Amino acid sequence: MDNKKAKLRRRRHRRARSTVSPGADLGHLRDLVGYAIRRAQIVVFRHFRKSFAAHKIRPIQYGVLTVVGANPGLKQSEVCTALGIKRANFVGILNELERRRLIERRSAKDQRVNALYLTRAGKSLIERLRQINKAHEREVAAGLTSNERVRLIKMLNRISKATYADL
Amino acid sequence: MDNKKAKLRRRRHRRARSTVSPGADLGHLRDLVGYAIRRAQIVVFRHFRKSFAAHKIRPIQYGVLTVVGANPGLKQSEVCTALGIKRANFVGILNELERRRLIERRSAKDQRVNALYLTRAGKSLIERLRQINKAHEREVAAGLTSNERVRLIKMLNRISKATYADL
DNA sequence: TATTGTTATACTCTATAACTATA
DNA sequence: TATAGTTATAGAGTATAACAATA
Numbered sequence: 001m002d003n004k005k006a007k008l009r010r011r012r013h014r015r016a017r018s019t020v021s022p023g024a025d026l027g028h029l030r031d032l033v034g035y036a037i038r039r040a041q042i043v044v045f046r047h048f049r050k051s052f053a054a055h056k057i058r059p060i061q062y063g064v065l066t067v068v069g070a071n072p073g074l075k076q077s078e079v080c081t082a083l084g085i086k087r088a089n090f091v092g093i094l095n096e097l098e099r100r101r102l103i104e105r106r107s108a109k110d111q112r113v114n115a116l117y118l119t120r121a122g123k124s125l126i127e128r129l130r131q132i133n134k135a136h137e138r139e140v141a142a143g144l145t146s147n148e149r150v151r152l153i154k155m156l157n158r159i160s161k162a163t164y165a166d167l
Numbered sequence: 168m169d170n171k172k173a174k175l176r177r178r179r180h181r182r183a184r185s186t187v188s189p190g191a192d193l194g195h196l197r198d199l200v201g202y203a204i205r206r207a208q209i210v211v212f213r214h215f216r217k218s219f220a221a222h223k224i225r226p227i228q229y230g231v232l233t234v235v236g237a238n239p240g241l242k243q244s245e246v247c248t249a250l251g252i253k254r255a256n257f258v259g260i261l262n263e264l265e266r267r268r269l270i271e272r273r274s275a276k277d278q279r280v281n282a283l284y285l286t287r288a289g290k291s292l293i294e295r296l297r298q299i300n301k302a303h304e305r306e307v308a309a310g311l312t313s314n315e316r317v318r319l320i321k322m323l324n325r326i327s328k329a330t331y332a333d334l
Numbered sequence: 335t336a337t338t339g340t341t342a343t344a345c346t347c348t349a350t351a352a353c354t355a356t357a
Numbered sequence: 358t359a360t361a362g363t364t365a366t367a368g369a370g371t372a373t374a375a376c377a378a379t380a
Contacts, residue, residue, distance in 0.1 A: 024234055024237075024238050024241055024245050024246065024248070024249035025234070025237045025238050025249075026233070026234060026237070026249060026250075027233040027234060027236065027237035028233065028297070028300075029230060029233055029234070030320075030324075031320065032300070032304055032320075033211065033304060033307055033308050033316060033319060033320060034208075034211040034212065034215055034226065034303075034304070034307060035230070036319070036320045036323035036324055036327070037204060037207055037208045037211055037323060038208060038212075038226070039251065039323070039324075039327040040204055040323040040324075040326045040327045041201075041204045041205060041208050042251065042327075043326060043327050043329065044200065044201040044204055044326065045201065045205075048201055058369085059201070059205070060369095060370085063196060063202070066193070066194040066195065066196055067191055067192070067193060067194060067196070069194065070191075070192045070193070070194035071191050071192050074191055075338080076338075076339065077337085077338065077339080078191050079191065081191070082191035082192075082193060083193075084206070084209065085370095085371090086371070086372065086373090087338075087339070087340085088339085088340075088341080088342090088371095088372080088373080088374095089370075089371065089372085090339090091339070091340060091341080110337090110338085110379080110380070111338095111378075111379055111380080112337065112338040112339070112378065112379045112380065113337095113338065113339085113379095114338080114339070130195070133195075133199070136201075137199055137200060137201070139329075140200055140201060140326060140329075141200050141326070142329065143322075143325035143326060143328070143329060144322055144325065144326075148322055149200060151318075152200060152203070152319065152322045152323075153197075153198065153199075153200060153203045155310075155311055155315055155319045156203035156204060156206070156207040156319075157197075157203055157206075157207075158310035158311065159207045159210060159211065159307060159308070159310060159311075160203070160206040160207045160209075160210050161310070162210065162306075162307075162309065162310060225346085227346095227347085242361080243361070243362065244360085244361060244362080252347095252348090253348070253349065253350090254361075254362070254363085255348095255349080255350080255351095255362085255363075255364080255365090256347075256348065256349080257362090258362070258363060258364080277356080277357070277360090277361085278355080278356055278357080278361095279355065279356045279357065279360065279361045279362070280356095280360095280361060280362085281361080281362070
C-alpha cells in the first residue's frame with residue numbers, strides 16, 4: 001500500500017555534507033557540542049579497544065588499574081567515586097580483575113572496607129598498558145597540535161565540571 | 168583474614184586532585200583525550216535527558232527527527248549511515264517514533280525501501296525540541312566562549328574523521 | 335542508624351547472524 | 358546474487374532497590 005510518493009524524494013544534498021558522516025544532511029546536529037562529543041567518543045573508544053585487544057583490557061579496566069596503581073589501598077567506594085562508577089556495578093569489574101590476579105582486595109581496619117592493591121602482575125601489566133596507551137593517545141590526537149590537545153582536554157573538563165544542579 | 172595492612176594506606180592526595188572527580192588521584196587519566204571525552208559525554212547526555220524529559224525524547228530520537236526533518240524521504244539505511252546506527256537497532260527506534268505518530272514510513276518505488284517523513288505532529292514537535300536544544304546547548308557550553316565552542320567542535324570532528332584503517 | 339560491599343534486576347546501547355521480500 | 362528491512366540474541370554500560378556484615 002501507499003504507492004504514490006517516491007517522486008517526493010530526489011531532494012537531498014542541499015546543504016553541505018557533514019564532515020563526520022557522509023550520506024545525508026545532519027541538519028544542525030553538526031553544530032552541537034553533544035553530538036560532536038558522542039561521535040568522537042565512539043571513534044576513540046573503538047580505537048582504544050583495538051589497541052588493548054591483545055591484553056583484553058577495556059577502558060573501564062584501564063581506569064581502575066590506573067587509579068588503584070596511583071592510590072594503593074584505595075577503598076572500592078573511593079574508586080567508584082573517582083571514576084564515576086556505581087558501586088554495585090564495580091563488583092563485577094573488580095571480580096574479574098581479581099580473578100586475573102591483577103588486583104587484590106585486602107580487608108582494612110574497618111572490616112566493612114576492602115582496600116585495593118595492584119598485585120605484582122598488575123603493576124607489571126599497567127606499565128606495559130601505559131606504553132600502549134601513549135601510542136593510542138598519539139594516534140587519537142594525531143590531527144591536533146600539542147597545544148590544541150591540551151586546550152581540548154581543558155575545555156572538555158570545563159564542561160564536565162559544571163553540575164547543572166538546577167536540572 | 169589479612170589484618171596487617173591499613174597502615175600502608177594514609178598515602179593519598181599526593182598529586183593535584185582532578186578537576187573532574189574528587190576523592191582520589193586519577194593518575195594520568197586526566198591528561199587523556201579519551202577520558203575527558205567520556206566524562207564530558209556523561210555530563211552532556213545527562214543534561215540532555217533532563218532537558219528533554221518532559222517530551223520523552225532521547226538523544227538518538229532527537230537525531231533521527233532532525234535528520235529526517237532535514238532530508239524528507241530519506242531511506243532507513245541512509246539515516247543509519249548518517250547517524251552511525253546499525254540498521255537492526257534502528258527498527259525499534261523507528262517503531263516507537265512511528266507509534267507516537269512523529270515519523271511515517273512510506274513505501275518507495277523500490278519496494279524494499281522505506282522512505283521516511285515527519286508527520287505534521289513530528290514537524291511541530293521538532294520545532295519545539297529545537298528551542299529546548301538551544302537552551303541545552305547554551306547551558307552545556309556555558310563555560311566556553313563562542314569561539315572556544317566552535318573550536319571544540321572542530322577539534323572533536325577532526326578526531327572523529329580519522330578512520331584508523333590500519334587498526 | 336548509617337555505611338560498605340554485594341546480589342538481583344532492568345533498561346539502554348551496541349553488535350552479529352540469519353531470515354523475508356524484493357531487486 | 359545482492360540489498361533493505363526485520364527478528365532474535367548477546368554483550369556492555371548504567372541505574373535502583375534491598376540485603377548482610379560492620380560501624
